[in-house]
Each structure stands twice: as C-alpha cells, then as structure tokens.
Amino acid sequence: MRLKAIMLGTTMAAALMLAACSKEPKGQVVAVVNGDEVSMAELNAELAGVNIPDNIDRAMLRRQVLERIIDRKLLVQKAKEQGLDKTPEYVSQQRRLDENLLVSMLGQKVAQTVPAPDDRDVTQYVADNPxxxxxxxxxxxxxxxxxxxxxxxxxxxxxxxxxxxxxxxxxxxxxxxxxxxxxxxxxxxxxxxxxxxxxxxxxxxxxxxxxxxxxxxxxxxxxxxxxTPNNVQRAVATEAVRRRALFNESKAQIERARQQADIKYQSGFEPKKQAEARKAMPVDKPEVPDDPIATGQPIGAAPGTVPPPPAAAADTAPPPSPAAPPAQ
The missing domain is CATH 3.10.50 (Chitinase A; domain 3)
Structure with missing residues (x-):
C-alpha cells in the first residue's frame, strides 16, 4: 500500500511537471518561464512604468522589457528554491509592501473624488505665497x-x-x-x-x-x-491647492477610521497622551496589563512605521529643498 502511494505521488508530480512544461506562449501569454506565464497585461504594466521617448523603437523596447521580466522571474524561482519565500523576513516585508500598495491605490481613488480647485482658491494661494x-x-x-x-x-x-x-x-x-x-x-x-x-x-x-x-x-x-509666467504660476498653484485638498481628505479618512476602529496597545506602546494618562491613574487602581514575560503570554511585536500618505495626498507646498552643497 505504501509503495502504491509513493508511486501515485510520483505520477502526480510527473503529471504536474509535464503540464507545466506543456504550456505554450499564445493568446494573452507572451512567454513561459519554467511553467510560469508572463501575460500581456503584465508586460503592459511593466511598460507603463517606463518613460518612452517618441523616437524609440517600441517593438524593440517591448522585447527588452520582456527579457527583464524573464530575468526577474528566474531569480524569483531561484529564491523560492532556496525557501526564501517562507522566511519570517519575507512574510513581514511582503505584508508591508501589500499594505503600502493598498494605501497608494486608496489615495488614487480618493484623488478621483476631489474636484478641481476653485479659481478663487488658486488666486488666494498665489497671493498667500509670494x-x-x-x-x-x-x-x-x-x-x-x-x-x-x-x-x-x-x-x-x-x-x-x-x-x-x-x-x-x-x-x-x-x-x-x-x-x-x-x-x-x-x-x-x-x-x-x-x-x-x-x-x-x-x-x-x-x-x-x-x-x-x-x-x-x-x-x-x-x-x-x-x-515666472502667469500661466505657470496658475498651473503650479492649481496643483498645490489640489494636493492640499487631497491631503486634507486623506487625513479626514484616517481620523474617521480611527474613531470607528478598536485599537488596543500593549503597555508602553500607546501614544504619549494615553501613556501620560495611564501614569496619572491612582496607584491602587492600575489598568496595566500583566507582564507578558511573567505570565507566559506572547509579546506583541513592536508597532511598525506608519505608511506615508499617498503621493497624491502630499502636503500643500513643495517639499523643502535643502540648500545646495557648497561648490568645491
């Protein structure tokens, strides 16, 4: 029975390998890398992040980008062979990347709901920032x-x-x-x-x-x-006012989410005001959790860095440009 099970498992593995090898690049699949498909949508998404000059051969560029995707998939496959995708470091970083991506996509969605700035607001912004x-x-x-x-x-x-x-x-x-x-x-x-x-x-x-x-x-x-030409001033001010509105809306969404959320902190990780309030509590009525080490409870992970607001919700003014380093 055991020999039969082993043979069955081997047969299934061979069938899966055969199926992977039998994949053909056709239709919306532009390449297959050891059974891993590269779709036309994936290639187009990669091209969308490339600044393409008007005089470049787009077919040649598409082939170059495809080769870059294939190289990346080969490296990914090598990393998976070594089990790197199962490590705690990978899981932690992958979760952070996923969260930041979702925050960015939310920012893009919020940007679509913010109307174009009023002409009076633009004029006032120019006057307020001479x-x-x-x-x-x-x-x-x-x-x-x-x-x-x-x-x-x-x-x-x-x-x-x-x-x-x-x-x-x-x-x-x-x-x-x-x-x-x-x-x-x-x-x-x-x-x-x-x-x-x-x-x-x-x-x-x-x-x-x-x-x-x-x-x-x-x-x-x-x-x-x-x-600075007037039309350039208006364009810059319009974008700045729009970014201010996006920032304010993003901030408002965070505040609303915090008001509705159930957030619990391990002692010592709460915001400063909560920590000060906890310290001011009567000594005979402490509301401090038990020491997790003494009680054998798992210790919560330190809070991660709060992701930045979406790029579309940046602050109103251009970021301060540091002074140029002294010339030699």
Missing part, C-alpha cells in the same frame, strides 16, 4: 557644510552664532569638520513659512538646513529675481 510666485528669487549663498553630530541636540550650540566664522569655531570645538563654499536656493522650492522666517532674519545672519544626511549653514550674499 516667495513661490511674484516674489520668487534665487538666493546666492555663502555656505558651510558639516556632517550631522551624533546627537542633533548639539545643534542648539549654534543658536548664538551670528556668522559662518562663529559656526566654524563652534563646530571645531564639537569636533566636526566643515567645508566652505557657495550655493544657490530657489525660494520657489522652499516651504513658504520657512522662507518667511529666513526673510525676517537680520542681514548676514546664518541659517542651517539639512542636506542629504548632513547640514549646511548659509548666509545670503545676493538675490536674483526669478520671473
């Missing part, structure tokens, strides 16, 4: 670039500096090397509120902005006006 439009400038900067300290609180030591020389001296005492140079900032790329604070500073006063993992201290040494 450094992005009518008063847009190119700031010429004298700069000092330095690496981030181990503790960013050390940057508070720079509050009393009133020149780049002062900053250089403080950095030297902190043991941080610095590099002098020149740079440029387009005020249209900066958060208007940040630019407003910079404009309120006394002439020659340095300001510090992050730049690709390091910091750049800058002093404005010149300003050039940037003329």
């Amino acid at each position: 450094t992005m439009f009518g008063q847009r400038q190119r700031l010429l900067l004298d700069q000092l670039q330095f690496e981030a300290p181990k503790d960013n609180k050390q940057l508070l030591n720079l509050r009393d500096a009133h020149s780049l020389d002062d900053i250089a001296a403080i950095l030297q005492k902190m043991g941080l090397a610095s590099r002098r140079g020149r740079g440029v900032i387009d005020t249209g790329r900066l958060d208007p509120q940040l630019m407003s604070r910079i404009n309120q500073m006394p002439a020659g006063e340095p300001f510090v902005l992050p730049s690709n993992g390091s910091f750049v201290a800058s002093v404005i040494v010149g300003r050039d006006q940037i003329a």
Whole structure:
C-alpha cells in the first residue's frame, strides 16, 4: 500500500511537471518561464512604468522589457528554491509592501473624488505665497557644510552664532569638520513659512538646513529675481491647492477610521497622551496589563512605521529643498 502511494505521488508530480512544461506562449501569454506565464497585461504594466521617448523603437523596447521580466522571474524561482519565500523576513516585508500598495491605490481613488480647485482658491494661494510666485528669487549663498553630530541636540550650540566664522569655531570645538563654499536656493522650492522666517532674519545672519544626511549653514550674499509666467504660476498653484485638498481628505479618512476602529496597545506602546494618562491613574487602581514575560503570554511585536500618505495626498507646498552643497 505504501509503495502504491509513493508511486501515485510520483505520477502526480510527473503529471504536474509535464503540464507545466506543456504550456505554450499564445493568446494573452507572451512567454513561459519554467511553467510560469508572463501575460500581456503584465508586460503592459511593466511598460507603463517606463518613460518612452517618441523616437524609440517600441517593438524593440517591448522585447527588452520582456527579457527583464524573464530575468526577474528566474531569480524569483531561484529564491523560492532556496525557501526564501517562507522566511519570517519575507512574510513581514511582503505584508508591508501589500499594505503600502493598498494605501497608494486608496489615495488614487480618493484623488478621483476631489474636484478641481476653485479659481478663487488658486488666486488666494498665489497671493498667500509670494516667495513661490511674484516674489520668487534665487538666493546666492555663502555656505558651510558639516556632517550631522551624533546627537542633533548639539545643534542648539549654534543658536548664538551670528556668522559662518562663529559656526566654524563652534563646530571645531564639537569636533566636526566643515567645508566652505557657495550655493544657490530657489525660494520657489522652499516651504513658504520657512522662507518667511529666513526673510525676517537680520542681514548676514546664518541659517542651517539639512542636506542629504548632513547640514549646511548659509548666509545670503545676493538675490536674483526669478520671473515666472502667469500661466505657470496658475498651473503650479492649481496643483498645490489640489494636493492640499487631497491631503486634507486623506487625513479626514484616517481620523474617521480611527474613531470607528478598536485599537488596543500593549503597555508602553500607546501614544504619549494615553501613556501620560495611564501614569496619572491612582496607584491602587492600575489598568496595566500583566507582564507578558511573567505570565507566559506572547509579546506583541513592536508597532511598525506608519505608511506615508499617498503621493497624491502630499502636503500643500513643495517639499523643502535643502540648500545646495557648497561648490568645491
């Protein structure tokens, strides 16, 4: 009986392998890789993410993209042969990717429900953000670039500096090397509120902005006006107002979902306000869960990083553009 079962299992496995090998690329299937089909829809989806110039041979590009898909499937098959798709790391990352994809798709769906901005809102946005439009400038900067300290609180030591020389001296005492140079900032790329604070500073006063993992201290040494055509201003402002509406709607959906959700935290992982309220409870009536280690209960995983809002629901202004690193 056991021999018969083994033979039956072998026969079924052989049949499955034969079926996989017998698959033919036809119809909506453009290729078969060790029995794994590549569909026309999959190829088109891959092409949709490629910036295709008008003068390129699309048939040749399609073949190149197909070969890239085949290479990827071969690597995936190799990874599965080694059991990598069964590891806890894969399962965790796959879940995070799935969640972020769903959040992105939800953002796209929300974007379809947000109406085009009202012309008055666009006009008001242009008026409220002059450094992005009518008063847009190119700031010429004298700069000092330095690496981030181990503790960013050390940057508070720079509050009393009133020149780049002062900053250089403080950095030297902190043991941080610095590099002098020149740079440029387009005020249209900066958060208007940040630019407003910079404009309120006394002439020659340095300001510090992050730049690709390091910091750049800058002093404005010149300003050039940037003329922006009215139609370009309107287009940029329209998109900014629309993104603000998308952001607000996304935020509102999160708030509504939180109000309706049943969310429970392990002690020590709750939001700060809840933690402070818990600490303020009477000592004789603690509402603290039992120690999971002492009771043998499973310990909950640390909360993951909250996924960012969908790209369509980004904040209103362009992201602050860090100061350009000093030129050599």
